[in-house]
Amino acid sequence: MRWILATAGALWLCAPVVFAQSNGAEAARQLNAIYQSEWEWWKNEMAEEPDDERPGEESDHLARVDEASQQARLTHLQAVLADVSRISTDSLLSEEKINAEIFRTILEERISDLRFKTYQAPFNADSFFWTEFTPREGFPDQEAYRRYLGRLADVSRFFDEHIANMRAGLKRGFTVPKVSVTGRDKTIEPYLATDDSNPLYLPFTQMPTNIPAADQERMRGEARTLLTKQVVPAYQKLLDFIRKEYLVKARTNISASSLPDGPAFYQARIEKFTTLKLTPPQIHEIGLSEVARIKGEMEVTMRKAGFTGTLPEFYQFLRTDPQFYAKTPHQLIAEASYIVKKSDLKLKDTIGTLPRFRHGILPVPDALAPIYTGGRGGLESCLFNTYNLPARPLYTLPSLVLHECTPGHSFQAALALEAPERPKFRNDVYFSGYGEGWGLYTEWLGRVMGIYETPYEEFGQLTYEMWRAARLVVDTGIHHYGWTRDQALQYMKDNVALSTHEITTEVDRYIAWPGQAVAYKLGELQIRRHRREAEQALGPKFDQRKFHDAILALGAVPLPVLEQRMAQFIADGGENPPTPSRDPADHSN
Incomplete structure (x- = not known):
């Protein structure tokens, strides 16, 4: 009888744990469904390949950046954040909690950018939307070149939407400061070349041998025509706007606090x-x-x-x-x-x-x-x-x-x-x-x-x-x-x-x-503080290789997440759980 009661008691004590695990599994399932859906949605919004993580394999067009598209993104992301907020994360396993915190932080950052309309000042002193899609080398296959030609054909529309956004920013006093615009117009000049020296033509000078010679020559011809007829005129229009309008009207006050809702x-x-x-x-x-x-x-x-x-x-x-x-x-x-x-x-x-x-x-x-x-x-x-x-x-x-x-x-x-x-x-x-x-x-x-x-x-x-x-x-x-x-x-x-x-x-x-x-x-x-804390707590058991692995294995995380992980690293005696690597050629996940 005592065995039966003890067993029943044990089962009763375990019941909340089983229930919590069940709740955790359901929360993880709901969150993962959102992660997958939002990954595909965001990649589509940013005109990138939704199912391919390889660097440089963007879509055959550029992102839509007009005001209506930006505000539609804001509405969508606010709804997603509300959905995420309704899911309890208390019973999630450690890795799932990290996923949830990172995802929430990403949503909050994107919503903040859209609320403040940072797209109305879409460049800074050394990073520019007109150079960001410039390849540094050739592409691996013919399909990648076809997608690149599609992006070149979309430059004019892309620039027009940015110009409209910048005009709206000028109107409400939300601009890049004039001092940080001055001289940056010169970064546009190389893109005015109508010959093969144009930076956007570079991939066509490095075409791989797996593309037949006739196809290579045909695509080079298409690229030259696009550059001459569409791309260079779009860059010239942008340059005229920056020099004749933006530089003239850009704010002279350099403080962010001077912007609308600045503090x-x-x-x-x-x-x-x-x-x-x-x-x-x-x-x-x-x-x-x-x-x-x-x-x-x-x-x-x-x-x-x-x-x-x-x-x-x-x-x-x-x-x-x-x-x-x-x-x-x-x-x-x-x-x-x-x-x-x-x-x-x-x-x-x-x-x-x-x-x-x-x-x-x-x-x-x-x-x-x-x-x-x-x-x-x-x-x-x-x-x-x-x-x-x-x-x-x-x-x-x-x-x-x-x-x-x-x-x-x-x-x-x-x-x-x-x-x-x-x-x-x-x-x-x-x-x-x-x-x-x-x-x-x-x-x-x-x-x-x-x-x-x-x-x-x-x-x-x-x-x-x-x-x-x-x-x-x-x-x-x-x-x-x-x-x-x-x-x-x-x-x-x-x-x-x-x-x-x-x-x-x-x-x-x-x-x-x-x-x-x-x-x-x-x-x-913060990282150096974590190292001091680990050295003091672990003494001779401290191994900097394991300490660094604990940081790097996380991937990019908000600093509060790093704080939690380092506390766990010390609590675990300076040891890390096994983290099997993925082959860099495997992009299936």
């Missing part, structure tokens, strides 16, 4: 890029504190280099001494390549799970180089700016390479490509706080990896860290406290040993892209 807009930008609920004054104070701390480390490193003058004098020495600058573009690219291989050598001691995919190294395209950043990572290639070499110091190059290439963004992108099977939206998302936080963390990690060979390179790492700390002060200074451009430039010159050219392009970027620049340092501070 709320700037707070929303901060939350989008950082995924944190910090206010501009809080971020400003964090920046001031970090600037003071890093300045102390710079003083020590400067003395280590044997320099006896002041910190400003050392900045001037670094900015002007020829020993710190490449003589040729090839030298800079070669040095960057060498640093990547140094990093490759150290990966086995730094990260446990390594991707099979490898990136290349290329120069920034000539049309973008004058107003582009020093470098930028990507899955296929890591770009380095060889324009104006006296503005590209070699002592900061190791930090730049670690951040943009390996084990930074290009490495991150490869791991995402080969990640275990997840809802497709997780392979197509990027959170700046997480991604840029990791990139900046890898610059510091270069100390542990032994990448920095001289005190100058160590100072370069501190220079880049100071640069990101100063951003917290400058971004909030401009967009919350009303700093002028000159104030922002001077603060950067006083605290960061970058060239005047780099400082100018960076400040103009912060002006045009409020909130984005603060994500780097805030994300890096």
Whole structure:
């Protein structure tokens, strides 16, 4: 009798667990149905292949960006968020909870963008809708070329809708600041070429041999006709609009808070890029504190280099001494390549799970180089700016390479490509706080990896860290406290040993892209805090390879999700659950 009662009691105690698991399974089923539906809907809206994750395989047309389409998206996304909010996530398993939190964050960010009508200011100081669909290389097969020809045929409609949006933005005072538009019109000029030098013709100079020669020649003819008759006139119309109308009427006030509903807009930008609920004054104070701390480390490193003058004098020495600058573009690219291989050598001691995919190294395209950043990572290639070499110091190059290439963004992108099977939206998302936080963390990690060979390179790492700390002060200074451009430039010159050219392009970027620049340092501070906590809690059991795997295995996540995962990593004794990789050639999930 006691056995029967005990068994009955045990069954009774288990019943809520079974019920909870059942509820969790049903919630997961409902959410996964939404994920799948919304993935296909969003890919269709953005004119990308809904069922193909391979990079570069977009649709045969460009996205619709007109006001009606944007507002229809807003209505749709608000309804989806309401559906998601009705599903309880309390009983979901850990991975499903992460999926749900990421999906909700994505919805909230997209809704925020549409509510503030950010599409009415559709470019910034170095990223442009008129260059974003420019291929860097050829396509793999004939069908991909046919789709590309379809996109070229759609350029005129695409530009007309953007122009209409920008006119609406001008009317209500929502524009890119004039200072961040000035000179950017020149990035349109290369697209006015009616011969094979047009950047959009590049894929037709690199056609694969699996396309018959006759078909190659026919498609080249179609491309030349499209460029001459449709694409070049569309670019000319856009250039006329930018020069004769947009530049004339664009706002001269650089603060995001001066825009319609400006303070709320700037707070929303901060939350989008950082995924944190910090206010501009809080971020400003964090920046001031970090600037003071890093300045102390710079003083020590400067003395280590044997320099006896002041910190400003050392900045001037670094900015002007020829020993710190490449003589040729090839030298800079070669040095960057060498640093990547140094990093490759150290990966086995730094990260446990390594991707099979490898990136290349290329120069920034000539049309973008004058107003582009020093470098930028990507899955296929890591770009380095060889324009104006006296503005590209070699002592900061190791930090730049670690951040943009390996084990930074290009490495991150490869791991995402080969990640275990997840809802497709997780392979197509990027959170700046997480991604840029990791990139900046890898610059510091270069100390542990032994990448920095001289005190100058160590100072370069501190220079880049100071640069990101100063951003917290400058971004909030401009967009919350009303700093002028000159104030922002001077603060950067006083605290960061970058060239005047780099400082100018960076400040103009912060002006045009409020909130984005603060994500780097805030994300890096959180990751370094997690490392300290793990080292202290785990002692000799701490293994940086497992720590890094715990971060990277998540893929891009909001920083609160990373916080939860790191707490679990410590609770699990510094061990990770098994995470089988997916073959990079397998795109079936």
